[in-house]
Amino acid sequence: MIRFFTAGESHGKALLCFLEGIPANLELSAEYINKELRRRQRGYGRGGRMKIEEDRAEFLSGLRFGKTIGSPISMVVWNRDWENWKEKMAYEGEIPNSVVSFTKPRPGHADLAGGIKYNQRDLRNILERASARETAARVAVGAVCKRFLEEFGIRIGSYVVSIGPLQPKIEEEDLIKRHELAEHSEVRFPDSSKDEEFKKLIDEAKEKGESLGGVFEVFAVGVPPGLGSHIQWDKRLDGRIAQAMMSIQAIKGVEIGLGFESAKRFGSQVHDEIGYSEEKGYLRYSNNLGGIEGGISNGMPILVRCAMKPIPTLTKPLRSVDIQTREEVKAGKERSDVVAVAAASVVGEAMLAIVLADALLEKLGGDFMEEVKERFQRYMEYVKTF
Ligand code: EPS
Secondary structure, three states: OOEEEEEOOOOOOEEEEEEEOOOEOOEOOHHHHHHHHHHHHOOOOOOOHHHHOOOOEEEEEOEEOOEEOOOOEEEEEEOOOHHHHOOOOOOOOOOOOOOOOOOOOOOOOOHHHHHHHHOOOOOHHHHHHHOHHHHHHHHHHHHHHHHHHHOOOOEEEEEEEEEOOEOOOOOOOOHHHHHHHHHOOOOOOOOHHHHHHHHHHHHHHHHOOOOOOEEEEEEEEOOOOOOEOOOOHHHOHHHHHHHHHHOOOOEEEEEEOOHHHHHHOOHHHOOOOEEEEOOOEEEEOOOOOOOEEOOEEOOOOEEEEEEEOOOOOOOOOOEEEOOOOOOEEEOOOOOOOOOOHHHHHHHHHHHHHHHHHHHHHHHHOOOEHHHHHHHHHHHHHHHHHO
């Protein structure tokens, strides 16, 4: 239903995205998308690049007078930093003498694996695309999907659970409130009184030439039951979400609901008991399975947890091998972030929005918003009377 592509190098002219499948007549604005792009840029511990950039999306197609027209939506996010990279990243011409090849692959980055795969001796040709800068384009696509989902009362949010070894207890139970609290924290933790502790840890890591990873949670509330399917492996909603999340740069683990914890418990301590009320219809007394059973949404909030490894660029680099001399060297350095878990959680929101928009359109079909909405209402009435 939804198809999208991104293009662009981290220090190229721009990032591009193409999004197909959003129905016609959806109200949309660049301001809405830019708000999401700004959220991705925040977070204590980001590198110097975020001071240069002020990410903004510009529409190139798919929109007329503030509404989608059913045609592919394309957007561009210009890289301000391009001004400083024009010569080193020139699209044509001879390689100037000022260009020094990147030949000391960083453990943990795509440098070496990508260099071998694409036969590139200047590893910049790999790292430019592997960089998480690409996620700005995903967030633009995700923002359109979020706008679409809003029309059906589906809300997506996120918050950081831990950075490195630091995992304070989250007191707030309500997911939306956690998200709102995270919006006021410099590290997206849902309790800004803990910010100083996190900042201290990040400062210490920076001083030591280290980097950090962490864990974040992404959720969707208001998701109707019946998205995804049990009938085939690639239709399962949890599988689709896991793939989307795992595709985010530096993500090394994805859990839904209790995730790995559920494997340690007895069945009675995991499965969410079913109830019924006249007002709400079928309900659950808990949400340990994160809103998905048999690969199908069950109407409870969808809850996804992602583990992000530490950023691979270390100012006190690890051992590596120079691919020109094959001698042992210290890995190359690039300007980078110390930690970017807060930004990754915003990217996680975008990826969840894309998967859910796709699954909702798969369920309902329709080419224009009025049609999709009418089908949604009819479906929800059916669910209530089931
Ligand atoms: C990023 C932009 C990049 C990095 C970061 C994410 O900009 P630059 O390479 O110019 O500093 O800050 O990318 C990485 C951490 C990485 O490993 O590639 C962004 O816009 O999010």
